[in-house]
Amino acid sequence: MRDVEEIHGEWKDDGWFIWEGYDPYEMHTGPMFIKNVDGHWISRLYLEKKHMNGQGNIHGGMLATFADYALFAIVRDLMMEQGAVTITLNTELMASAQEGVTLEAKGELIHETGRMLFLRGLIYNGDQTLMSFSGVLRKVTRKIQ
Numbered sequence: 001m002r003d004v005e006e007i008h009g010e011w012k013d014d015g016w017f018i019w020e021g022y023d024p025y026e027m028h029t030g031p032m033f034i035k036n037v038d039g040h041w042i043s044r045l046y047l048e049k050k051h052m053n054g055q056g057n058i059h060g061g062m063l064a065t066f067a068d069y070a071l072f073a074i075v076r077d078l079m080m081e082q083g084a085v086t087i088t089l090n091t092e093l094m095a096s097a098q099e100g101v102t103l104e105a106k107g108e109l110i111h112e113t114g115r116m117l118f119l120r121g122l123i124y125n126g127d128q129t130l131m132s133f134s135g136v137l138r139k140v141t142r143k144i145q
Helices: 004-013 024-029 060-074
Strands: 032-037 040-046 083-093 102-112 116-125 128-140
Touching: 024 060, 032 060, 040 060, 060 083, 060 102, 060 116, 060 128
Parallel strands: none
Antiparallel strands: 032 040, 040 102, 083 128, 102 116, 116 128
16 A cells, blocks of 8 residues: 555645644544635545544544535635534445545535525545535634634
């Protein structure tokens, strides 16, 4: 298997970056990356041993964490000046993945109200979809850290 730092270095050269400074939990569970591709934010996660369950597959909780991260990435442009919190996160697991695999997530904003953002997306590895997800984010005033 390739060194994780080597892979992350390659990604950085290709425009991927870590959305740092907002969420210590995401920094602990990741690293997770984002990149703008044709006006849409895509999320990426390289699966390490720490992301696996006892069966050697990605832990469902890690997939949910990645889906939650992706919700915010999908609407990153809206969130630059506005904070938000997750109100709901719905997931449907369809497949698994093992250590050394790279996952990506993409999605779309379905509806926006004055306080709420309704989104949906997919987590995939190439042509294989691992999870579909949907969620609602509530806009809040960002706390100064």
